[in-house]
Amino acid sequence: MSLQPTTTVARIAGYVGETVTLAGWVYHKTGKGKLVFLLLRDGSGTIQCVIFKKQVSETTFALAQQLGQEAACRVTGSVRADERAPGGFELDVHELELVGPSVEYPISPKDHGVEFLMEHRHLWVRSARQHALLRVRAEVIAAAQEWLNEQGFIRFDSPILTATAAEGTSNLFATDYFDLGKAYLAQTGQLYVEAGMMAFGKVYCFGPTFRAEKSKTRRHLTEFWMIEPEVAFADHEDNLVLQEQFVSAIVQRVLERRAADLDVLERDTTVLKRCVPPFPRISYDDALELINAHQGEVEGATPVPWGEDFGAPHEQLIASQFDRPVFVERYPAAIKAFYMEPDPARPEVALCADLLAPEGYGEIIGGSQRIHDPDLLERRINEHGLDVADYRWYLDLRRYGTVPHSGFGMGIERAVAWITGTRHIRETIPFPRMLYRIYP
Numbered sequence: 001m002s003l004q005p006t007t008t009v010a011r012i013a014g015y016v017g018e019t020v021t022l023a024g025w026v027y028h029k030t031g032k033g034k035l036v037f038l039l040l041r042d043g044s045g046t047i048q049c050v051i052f053k054k055q056v057s058e059t060t061f062a063l064a065q066q067l068g069q070e071a072a073c074r075v076t077g078s079v080r081a082d083e084r085a086p087g088g089f090e091l092d093v094h095e096l097e098l099v100g101p102s103v104e105y106p107i108s109p110k111d112h113g114v115e116f117l118m119e120h121r122h123l124w125v126r127s128a129r130q131h132a133l134l135r136v137r138a139e140v141i142a143a144a145q146e147w148l149n150e151q152g153f154i155r156f157d158s159p160i161l162t163a164t165a166a167e168g169t170s171n172l173f174a175t176d177y178f179d180l181g182k183a184y185l186a187q188t189g190q191l192y193v194e195a196g197m198m199a200f201g202k203v204y205c206f207g208p209t210f211r212a213e214k215s216k217t218r219r220h221l222t223e224f225w226m227i228e229p230e231v232a233f234a235d236h237e238d239n240l241v242l243q244e245q246f247v248s249a250i251v252q253r254v255l256e257r258r259a260a261d262l263d264v265l266e267r268d269t270t271v272l273k274r275c276v277p278p279f280p281r282i283s284y285d286d287a288l289e290l291i292n293a294h295q296g297e298v299e300g301a302t303p304v305p306w307g308e309d310f311g312a313p314h315e316q317l318i319a320s321q322f323d324r325p326v327f328v329e330r331y332p333a334a335i336k337a338f339y340m341e342p343d344p345a346r347p348e349v350a351l352c353a354d355l356l357a358p359e360g361y362g363e364i365i366g367g368s369q370r371i372h373d374p375d376l377l378e379r380r381i382n383e384h385g386l387d388v389a390d391y392r393w394y395l396d397l398r399r400y401g402t403v404p405h406s407g408f409g410m411g412i413e414r415a416v417a418w419i420t421g422t423r424h425i426r427e428t429i430p431f432p433r434m435l436y437r438i439y440p
Contacts, residue, residue, distance in 0.1 A: 003099075005074065010044035012079055012089050021076045022047070022091065023099070025126070026067050028109075036064040038093075039086065040075060041126075049075050049091045060096045069108070070126065072100035121431055122440050132261035133427055136254060137416045141206075143253040144227050144410070147246060148204050153229060156196030156203040158189030164390040171212045173222075185210035188409060189228050191339075191394055194370065197230040197405055198397055204229040216435050218424040219312060219362060221413060223433040230407035236341070236351035236369040239406035240327055243355055243365055244277040247325060247410075251275040254419055267421040271358050274324045281327040284349065287318050294321070307332045316360040325364070329353035338380040341369040341404075361418035367408025374398035 006020040024042030031037070034053040039046055051064040067073065077093040107123050117124045124130055145155070161183045165172055177183035189205035196203040206227045213220060231242065251272050255262070262269060282290070285306075291314055292303050298320065300313035309331070310318070319326055330349040333342050340350035352368035371377045374395055381388050388395075416428040426432040431440065 003074075005042070008044040009040070009042050009047045009087070012045075012047060012087075012091075015079045016081050016089070017079065019076065019078050019094070020091075021074055022049075023074045024072070026069055026071045026073065026102070027128075029067060029069070031065060036061070038064065038067065038075070040073075040091075041131075045087060047087055047089055047091055048085045049077065049093050051093045051096065056093065056096070060093075063096055063098060064093075067098070068102040069105040070102040070123075071098065072102070073098050118426070118432075118437060119439070125430060128264055130427065132264040133416070133420055133422060134430060135261045136258050136265075136420050137412065137428055139254050139258050140250055140416055140419065141225075141227075141412060143250040144246070144412075145204075145206065147249045147253075148227075148229060151202070153202045153204050154196070154200045156193055156200065156205055157207065158186065158192035158205040158228075160186050160208065162186050165386075173210050173212050187211060188226065190230070190407060190409065193228055193230045193407065194394070194397055194405065197232050197407070198401065198403075201232045202229070214435055217312065218426075219414065219417075221425055221429065221432055221434060224414075224425075224429065225412040226409045227412065228407060228409040230405065232403050232405045234369075234406040235404055236329075236353075236406060239367050239369060239408060240279075240281065240329070240353060241277075243327075243353075243367060243408055244279045244325075247279075247355065247365070247415075248276050250415070251419060262420070265420050265422070267419075271323070272419065276324070279325050279327055279355070280322050281329055281353075282318070283329055284331045287314075287328050290318060290321060307334060309335050312362055315354075315356050315362040319356040319358050319360070319362070322358065324358065326356050327353045328356060336368070338384040338386065339368075339370050339377065341371050342376075357414075357418040359418065359421070361414065364414045364418060365408050365410045367406065369404065369406040372398055372402045372404050374402065 005023040007015055022040060022042055024040045026038055027041040027046055028039040036051040038049040040049050051061060053061045074097040075091060075093050076095040077091040080090050080092055081088060082090045106120055125134060163183060173185040174182045186209055188209055193203055193205045204227060208223055209226045210223055255269060255272055288304055291301060294317055295301055295303060298313050298317040301317040304310060304314060318328060330343060331352055333348060333350040336350045336352055340352050343349050343351050350368060354363045355365035356362060357364045377398055378388060378395060381391055413425045413428040417425050422428055
């Protein structure tokens, strides 16, 4: 006999007056004499199941009384509409089958500290808030890929193990690679995606990336997921337009399809509804003036000398002056990656931009026009102290049919944190990897 249920909680509205079987876990249980109320979750939603002693066998009623939090069971009963019930429907139970017991479930309804919950992350993901966060995460990922697919992009997977640093930094996780020396966990798939761009025109990669930065801020993970589009025959302006269309499409889809989850998270969606193009744009120079004019409004947002990068307080201050995401463009080339195209009118700055989310969430996208001249790219590789031999293949892309091209990378976890209003990025990925966290 199949163990599959008749339907799911999410589809229960189509079965009012009918008898169905649901399969799930006991999220909560209360009893009142001859009545037992089970709040059953099945991954798609929750529904209240009512067990009335007179309508079931003595064995079934006794089982209902003994069920522990998170016990797995199958319940059969008739579906009834009830506005007072969670979700608007209830199940009057006829039969109850225990599939998997649960005794003394560690995460009880009482408050628990963050460290305890992180130690039990494998169970914490079952809770209502974490469940809602990860459903939104799944929607963001689906929306991002499907939108790019609809625009004619091809997914072009990049390697996780690489022979060199993509961005010339030392913050890499290294491992021995047989007899070939060291290999590194990828910081980005971008350089490889550029090869795909030259083959297909419009491509993207999506996968985990790694940064061995010893950072403990609420915005950093050592392992995170990034989606990175790359477009041939596209300049800096084309890149910004693509980014604002991309982000807006994702946010609007989450608002449409995950409204119930945003309600669980108590997310104020006012700012999300304003996330429509065009996004405001300011230069790095204008951002410096803005910081000087508003210093003191955000703790830590002290003046920045020209040529230095912004910290989290500076990004928060800049974004607070706008009602939707804002681009900060044309950063000093010296503080950006070697492959970014210099502004021909002002070579000391790069044709690049960071997209800052409102409400203090900071950078969610970084992108640029890429250098397409092979001689200039080789000079920049040397200026960054990198070995040109390691980048022979990357230079080949400029030697055989080079074209102006642009791209960007969006960190999934940072985007989800902003969209859901979650203060710490650790809750936006199923199993976060941080400076002091690799278990479970």
